[in-house]
Amino acid sequence: MRRQALSALVLALLLGCSPGAPPPDGTARPTGAPGTATHRSGPPPDRGGDGDGTTLTARLPIARYSYSDDEYLAITAAELVLARDCARRYGVTYDPPQATAVLAPPFADRRYGISGAREAARWGYHLPPQPDPVSDSGLSATEQLVLYGRRATGETLRDTTHRGRRVPAHGCLGEGVEKLRKPYEFSAGADAASRIAARSFVRSRQDSRVRAALAEWASCMRKNGFSYASPMEPLKNPAFLRSGISRQEKETARTDIACKRRTRLLETWFEAEARVQRTAIARDTARLEQLRGLHLAKVREARRIVAGADRDREAGTDT
Numbered sequence: 001m002r003r004q005a006l007s008a009l010v011l012a013l014l015l016g017c018s019p020g021a022p023p024p025d026g027t028a029r030p031t032g033a034p035g036t037a038t039h040r041s042g043p044p045p046d047r048g049g050d051g052d053g054t055t056l057t058a059r060l061p062i063a064r065y066s067y068s069d070d071e072y073l074a075i076t077a078a079e080l081v082l083a084r085d086c087a088r089r090y091g092v093t094y095d096p097p098q099a100t101a102v103l104a105p106p107f108a109d110r111r112y113g114i115s116g117a118r119e120a121a122r123w124g125y126h127l128p129p130q131p132d133p134v135s136d137s138g139l140s141a142t143e144q145l146v147l148y149g150r151r152a153t154g155e156t157l158r159d160t161t162h163r164g165r166r167v168p169a170h171g172c173l174g175e176g177v178e179k180l181r182k183p184y185e186f187s188a189g190a191d192a193a194s195r196i197a198a199r200s201f202v203r204s205r206q207d208s209r210v211r212a213a214l215a216e217w218a219s220c221m222r223k224n225g226f227s228y229a230s231p232m233e234p235l236k237n238p239a240f241l242r243s244g245i246s247r248q249e250k251e252t253a254r255t256d257i258a259c260k261r262r263t264r265l266l267e268t269w270f271e272a273e274a275r276v277q278r279t280a281i282a283r284d285t286a287r288l289e290q291l292r293g294l295h296l297a298k299v300r301e302a303r304r305i306v307a308g309a310d311r312d313r314e315a316g317t318d319t
Helices: 008-015 061-065 071-090 119-121 143-147 171-184 187-204 207-221 248-263 265-283 285-315
Strands: none
Touching: 008 061, 008 119, 061 187, 061 265, 071 143, 071 171, 071 285, 119 285, 171 285, 187 248, 187 265, 187 285, 207 248, 207 265, 265 285
């Protein structure tokens, strides 16, 4: 049986968005950039060991209304099972990859700039390298048609059939996504959560305690020979956007982290943004809790689908 993983671009096409943009139901796994959050709320973690603050975004109050990495993994695994079942209708054997092979690992949290000392020492301001997606070049023309709804040349087809059956618009992989997404869509709730996540970041920067901590951080950086007004500026430095990682970049990043610790910038900023979010959430609780209820229902259904597939495989009835 053939096992294939999906490229990031194909996943984006199936979700109806560009890479990195959330699909309409707000199910995209966040990256820690402003306007996104993951599903683990609570106070910031105690700094221990390396002191990496890589889970701050995941602990913001609005994170309650998104998915955790484990939940998103379960959803992706269920979508692949549904795609497999769809492919069988067309006489195509599709052995789905593990969901972990499809989803890229989560990026480091950079909502307030870099936050991890080990990350800074090794990668500077660069993101850690991501694994290359498994190529689908080995798929036959029929498999490409059924799985992706396109020809082997890459041409997407709007209306085609195979064995007398109409192929879904984005193939069986697209059908797998749509089947699990449609019943749980709630754009109004997802939009509300996204707005809170984005606006709270902007408003938190206006907090007097955050402004003071930012000024202290900038002063600390200057004393060490680096002139930046905010932790976001080094991320945009053209010298740090090149493919190579220079000694200067690593030294800047290490100093950045040291100054954040000295000034408690990460903790101060997190606490300020959490206050803003709690106020905003209290004004829209009903809609947000409806979104959360749909998220939980979707995750339950995803796990039910995966558990059923596992039972069939153990019983030898999944062929």
